Amino acid sequence: MIPYSTIAIIIAIFSLILNVILFIKVVQLKTELDHIKQSTKLTREELEKIQERLKRLKDLK
Numbered sequence: 775m776i777p778y779s780t781i782a783i784i785i786a787i788f789s790l791i792l793n794v795i796l797f798i799k800v801v802q803l804k805t806e807l808d809h810i811k812q813s814t815k816l817t818r819e820e821l822e823k824i825q826e827r828l829k830r831l832k833d834l835k
Contacts, residue, residue, distance in 0.1 A: 816824075
């Protein structure tokens with residue numbers, strides 16, 4: 775029979791490896807999310823144009 779300490783060490787090593795893999799995945803997802811945020815940000819000029827168009831639409835009513 776395998777001693778409990780050996781089983782505990784195997785489980786601990788597996789857990790550490792899994793945590794490292796998950797940490798790497800989280801970092802990759804965070805980087806991807808930051809890129810998405812950057813691509814969806816409106817510039818000041820774009821925002822001014824949108825506000826100008828909204829103002830014109832309100833004035834038409």
